[in-house]
Amino acid sequence: MPFTTISVIGLGYIGLPTAAVFASRKKKVIGVDVNQKAVDIINRGQIHIVEPDLDMVVHAAVTEGYLRATTQPEPADAFLIAVPTPFKDDYEPDLGYIESASKSIAPVLKKGDLVILESTSPVGATEQMSAWLSEARPDLTFPQTHGEDSDIRIAHCPERVLPGHVLQELVQNDRVIGGMTPKCSALAISLYKIFVQGECIVTNARTAEMCKLTENSSRDVSIAFANELSMICDKLDINVWELIRLANRHPRVNILQPGPGVGGHCIAVDPWFIVSKTPEQARLIRTAREVNDSKPLWVIEKVKIAVAEYLQANPSKTSKEVTIACFGLAFKPDIDDLRESPALFITKKIADTHPGKVMVVEPNIQTLPNNLKDILSLVDIATALKTADITIVLVDHKEFKESKSKFASATHLIDTRGLI
Numbered sequence: 001m002p003f004t005t006i007s008v009i010g011l012g013y014i015g016l017p018t019a020a021v022f023a024s025r026k027k028k029v030i031g032v033d034v035n036q037k038a039v040d041i042i043n044r045g046q047i048h049i050v051e052p053d054l055d056m057v058v059h060a061a062v063t064e065g066y067l068r069a070t071t072q073p074e075p076a077d078a079f080l081i082a083v084p085t086p087f088k089d090d091y092e093p094d095l096g097y098i099e100s101a102s103k104s105i106a107p108v109l110k111k112g113d114l115v116i117l118e119s120t121s122p123v124g125a126t127e128q129m130s131a132w133l134s135e136a137r138p139d140l141t142f143p144q145t146h147g148e149d150s151d152i153r154i155a156h157c158p159e160r161v162l163p164g165h166v167l168q169e170l171v172q173n174d175r176v177i178g179g180m181t182p183k184c185s186a187l188a189i190s191l192y193k194i195f196v197q198g199e200c201i202v203t204n205a206r207t208a209e210m211c212k213l214t215e216n217s218s219r220d221v222s223i224a225f226a227n228e229l230s231m232i233c234d235k236l237d238i239n240v241w242e243l244i245r246l247a248n249r250h251p252r253v254n255i256l257q258p259g260p261g262v263g264g265h266c267i268a269v270d271p272w273f274i275v276s277k278t279p280e281q282a283r284l285i286r287t288a289r290e291v292n293d294s295k296p297l298w299v300i301e302k303v304k305i306a307v308a309e310y311l312q313a314n315p316s317k318t319s320k321e322v323t324i325a326c327f328g329l330a331f332k333p334d335i336d337d338l339r340e341s342p343a344l345f346i347t348k349k350i351a352d353t354h355p356g357k358v359m360v361v362e363p364n365i366q367t368l369p370n371n372l373k374d375i376l377s378l379v380d381i382a383t384a385l386k387t388a389d390i391t392i393v394l395v396d397h398k399e400f401k402e403s404k405s406k407f408a409s410a411t412h413l414i415d416t417r418g419l420i
């Protein structure tokens with residue numbers, strides 16, 4: 001099927017790059033977002049999120065007339081839903097954005113259309129989306145009741161791209177295609193083949209949902225193992241970085257790296273979608289989440305101990321005179337994304353409670369977020385190293401790695417990333 005018009009619902013970190021890549025393949029793309037400001041920015045050929053090279057692709061797509069953004073869905077041949085799926089206070093998934101996206105496209109659906117759910121979702125969400133659509137459009141038939149004869153084709157095709165490498169991974173990664181029926185999968189493949197160079201592998205919608213959750217849970221469990229090791233090694237006075245290097249010399253061992261905790265919007269969220277469905281079975285997955293969530297608090301305790309030790313060694317000083325420098329605020333190296341960042345959480349907690357000066361070095365941002373401006377100062381590497389009594393490495397940005405030798409003189413160093 002030729003797919004003359006493609007609509008992407010949700011123009012965030014996944015939806016906007018996906019819309020822009022379809023447009024770069026000379027498809028007419030209608031991007032839909034509830035955020036009028038984002039819509040206006042995109043229609044000016046600019047972007048409202050940070051992702052390398054995306055500005056150029058969006059600018060070209062808009063100026064050549066292939067991409068247009070709007071707040072109101074319009075008819076199209078395929079709809080891709082890429083809206084957030086957060087969890088609620090009790091870790092239950094919140095499908096509210098999927099529900100309102102489904103209800104917003106329902107009035108413009110027509111026979112033969114394809115609707116794809118791309119948002120990371122708990123098992124069963126695609127069937128639920130199809131049920132919402134069917135409820136809103138009783139005049140059309142859907143796969144849950146009409147199977148291969150349905151008017152509308154439905155599939156779950158989870159995104160798997162790494163922030164910072166989105167444009168490249170969108171095209172190159174293999175894609176899991178979970179149609180509600182084989183015909184739904186076949187149509188979804190023909191859509192993704194417009195730009196995907198990786199393999200498109202067919203399964204059903206529930207397996208596709210679980211596959212995405214499994215990928216991120218697998219990474220979370222592996223990081224939890226490394227984080228637990230780091231806390232064990234601290235007790236036993238063993239260098240965890242050396243230990244992991246040695247253990248990884250075994251041909252079948254590949255331990256990940258400990259850190260100050262797990263950040264970002266996916267790995268710290270998605271495992272809960274498994275836990276909430278199968279709480280009794282998902283014991284390891286839940287424990288891994290708890291281990292990783294506890295790591296920032298463990299780091300904060302270490303900082304308190306370091307301050308106490310410093311004051312013991314310098315009895316003439318008060319804690320007000322102790323300066324702390326935090327290196328890194330982003331949720332992982334070499335990006336400027338501070339959302340859901342353990343480094344940010346730790347730095348803010350220290351700044352809120354420590355009576356002395358707290359400085360931060362974050363080479364990827366120009367100014368501090370408003371809620372940090374009054375309690376922190378943003379400085380460069382040299383200033384921080386010269387002034388700090390306590391030094392904490394929270395992110396292994398390349399700028400810090402390049403200045404590694406300068407950290408050698410830092411006393412009272414807490415290195416959560418094994419940089420030194």
Ligand code: SAJ
Nearest residue numbers: 160161162215216219256257258259262263264266331332
């Ligand atoms: N981290 C460690 N130690 C490690 C590796 C990572 O502490 O050895 C931490 C990072 O510092 C960061 C967090 O984990 O705080 C997550 O970073 P990440 O690079 O592992 O993953 P994300 O969140 O940027 O992207 C993940 C990717 N999933 C997998 O690698 C399985 C990506 O492919 C997904 O598309 C993305 O989640 C998503 O959107 O779900």
